[in-house]
Amino acid sequence: MQQTTTRKARLIIILLCIMALISIASLCLLFRPSESAKGLTAHIYQDGDLIESIPLNQVKTSYTLTVTSKDGGSNVIEVRHGAIGIVSADCPDGLCVHQGFIKNTALPITCLPHRLVIQLQKEGDTWD
Amino acid sequence: MGLKKLTILALYTTLSLIIFAVESAIPPLLPIPGIKPGLANIITLILLRNASVKDTGLVLCARILLSSLLFGQAISLLYSLAGAFLSLAAMALINRLLQNRYIFLTSVTGGITHNLGQLLVAYLITKVSGVLLYLPFLILAGMVAGLFTGLCAHFAQKYLMKLHHGFL
Structure with missing residues (x-):
């Protein structure tokens, strides 16, 4: 036994x-490390729907945009040349802000309370 | 259910709630959603080893419902329930296979399956396949957290034997 x-x-x-x-x-x-220096496009999804696509290499000056979820939560996203991140949000855990800026396709930024996902994609690649 | 058993189970529910509350005050260690030590799992492990799966499930259920009432929100309830019951099922199975020995292996399995359940719910909610890229992180984090909680439960066992004797 x-x-x-x-x-x-x-x-x-x-x-x-x-x-x-x-x-x-x-x-x-x-x-x-990604070998090709192709342009990156940021895809912003909310509730599984693509709501915005931003080619990050065409961004000259940084700007912010606010995404509001169905239940009233908001995330402020800052778009820079070649990088994107959430700078402030009213979700309870603030993990999305903690994730900082992303510059490569390795990991997406997620805000689960607001069902928001930001994912980078190389030009020419397709995800799903 | 005898009065003493009810009292002990209530005591464990309270203990796990306290552990959960203290843990949620710790700032996140890594910027990845879902990575946390899961210290309340220590209680689940102790009960799994000493009480029946049914009683463990009851305490777990009470802890999750109470904690989401006290600290959480509706959405986190869904994540917690998915993770908790998937891991409880896996841990009950492994613990049965191992006949209450090697409790840290049970908890490592539990840590992994807990994170798998949560990731699955996250995928179903966001419907973005990219969130599945968290999988390797979550597996490794689940292993580390599971090992830690398992060792805690292992070392707590000999001090709790007297309390449980004849009641659970």
Whole structure:
């Protein structure tokens, strides 16, 4: 009895290690520096709908825009040359502001309380 | 349900609520939604090991409902419930397989599945496939958090044996 549990535990440890390795590998892939300096386009989604697309290399001077969600929450987005980020929001956790500015396609900015996602895409690439 | 058992379960519910409240006062460590230590899971683990899955589910349910009433909002209730019950199901299964031993393996599994459940809900709500890119982060974070809470539950066990004896 004891032995079979130990064997099961060993199996679970191995499975978990494999999972950790896969995660680390995919993180490395995700953060590989992008080789091409193609233009980036920021896509802003709210409730799953694309509400705005901004080609970031065409932005000369920074500006802000405010996105209001259906239930009245708002996020102030700052658009810069080659970067985008949320500078202030009235969501309870403020995690979207904490995520700062993004400059590459690695990770999107998300504000879950307002169901807002900002994602960068290289020109020519298609997501879905 | 006997009076003593009810009292102990209520005590655990209160404890997990306190842990949850203290934890939500800690500023986020990483700028990724959903990454947190999940310290209230220590209580879930202790109960899973000492009480039945049903009682653990009851305490978990009470904690989530109360915490979202006290500190949260409707939307976070959905995330919490999805994460909590997916991880409870996974942890109950693993704990049964391991016969109450290696509680930290149970909790690592729980950490991962908790984050998987939350990510799934986040995907269903935002419908942007990009949020799935958080997956490797969330798996690793779930592992670290799960290991920590598991070890806490492991070391708490011997001090709690007396309290549970005959009541749960």
